[in-house]
Amino acid sequence: MSSAASPSTTLDFPHRHLLGIEGLKAPEIEGLLDLAEDAAKSIRRPGEVRTDLRGRTLINLFFENSTRTQSSFEFAAKRLGADVMNMSIPTSSVQKGETLIDTAVTLNAMWPDLLVVRHQAAGAVELLSQKVDCSVINAGDGAHEHPTQALLDALTIRRHKGRISRLIVALCGDILHSRVARSNILLLNTMGARVRVIGPSTLLGSAIHKLGVEVYTSMEEGLADATWS
């Protein structure tokens, strides 16, 4: 009724944490996408039991509520054989800095293998990662980064276009306040795509040029040549 499977892909990934796309090299991103593709295929084979994370414990630590993101991490980890524990800690009622460090130290004492952390403050996840012995995955920190969402978007692009390099990719809307857009831009640039951002200048921000993108305020001009083919 069930068959055990190990990953058919190995990954050269010399990082303990995944705090952002910034700092990742193209082959590392490519390797993550290959691994994800492999795992995604397993999930579609009913009854296949993956053991990648067997004996490992993952804690979902969400200081910001997000049913969908938390569920995705829970679902993925369970399908890979991990034990999963969810902790939702609303920060509205507590002294922020104190709770973050306090929580990190308490959880560290439980010796988990993986912490998946979402927090409303940029940099909070990295700060937390410095206080623990396990690996930390950033599931979104303020307006900073949301690396797994960018990886997921890259996987989708690669599936439909076969590659990422040399594509012209346009991101439309509120770029300034979006951690996803920031991670997307970093990833797409690293992978050799040409990135355009399109939006009213108030939603692009004055520092947008530093990210190495082409800036458009006209949807029509921004989408020219970036058509879906």
Next chain:
Amino acid sequence: MSSAASPSTTLDFPHRHLLGIEGLKAPEIEGLLDLAEDAAKSIRRPGEVRTDLRGRTLINLFFENSTRTQSSFEFAAKRLGADVMNMSIPTSSVQKGETLIDTAVTLNAMWPDLLVVRHQAAGAVELLSQKVDCSVINAGDGAHEHPTQALLDALTIRRHKGRISRLIVALCGDILHSRVARSNILLLNTMGARVRVIGPSTLLGSAIHKLGVEVYTSMEEGLADATWS
């Protein structure tokens, strides 16, 4: 310390979903009860590990809160070896139709094997089942059906009386607003019992006769011959 067990009963059940008792045939219901009896026995043998649902993922999707029902599904699925994820989505704050379809599509993308859904609107679970690739179990939809509760009641009856056919079964109280009563009536009729409903006419509804039951407004008359022996 533990021993693995597979179901000793096989079930001929040519339905992808379990949306209601309506449409089920007597041998299918009998088969479900046999399978449940077999699983229930396993649960009482400490340390026995069932593998029926190993490698399968079940999502409890509750748009209406119910600790007891959700826990029962979670408990049962885990005992059968499944990975379980709970999602409670209060509908009070959201646009109902949109959320339902939206949620269905999102969850479908995770490739679960089973969705257990409770919703306050009759027909919502069937609608959702049309949008997903997995199997859907109705854990109660509005005043429509609650098939697993009816199966559980039937199991209890069969345990105590040895059979369901030719029994006289009386349902007392608010029949009109009860999805459980409706599923009970459908199941008991299919299994060859004689069903009586007893209640004030305002709680029986004007269409009650269409369900093929004997209607009583007097408790005394309704319970005559339907005594517990």
Next chain:
Amino acid sequence: MSSAASPSTTLDFPHRHLLGIEGLKAPEIEGLLDLAEDAAKSIRRPGEVRTDLRGRTLINLFFENSTRTQSSFEFAAKRLGADVMNMSIPTSSVQKGETLIDTAVTLNAMWPDLLVVRHQAAGAVELLSQKVDCSVINAGDGAHEHPTQALLDALTIRRHKGRISRLIVALCGDILHSRVARSNILLLNTMGARVRVIGPSTLLGSAIHKLGVEVYTSMEEGLADATWS
């Protein structure tokens, strides 16, 4: 990637429940600490899969919210191979006595192996234990006992001092309202330590002498000879 391990320590513990430290003998406490030490070591070996509780189901039944305590039990049980289900039942909105018994009977029908119960009323956990067929662990009941916290503190003391007997241990603060202090005192006395309590008399209570402790209202005097070495 993973290796299965069974406990290398066996425990002579002729109790079905763990409702308090009261009634436990020194060798039983010592045995629990040995077992905990053994399990704690496993947790630090990544990928090691313990099977102590494989095929067993534990329900966390918390009538009083406590993210940290509930998470600890959930984490520990999962690492030992159990299936875990969390039920948080705020008692504020319900008729207390009725719910407790009602809940016990309902859960008992699910045939769990272990119930971990926290309740704000002293004695509630013992009452519940009389209504079920499974084992019950008291995770704190009113101002009565919190035995697992006392065991954890004892483990920490033993790690740092090598033994518990003949130590002078001072508990400082609000002793009167603390179930942890009460369980600590009972455990430390049983293990042959000398226990001091230090606090303002209003937070020690008039019956404190009955617990077999030395009472101090001066921090300076109480801590003399009880220094951390």
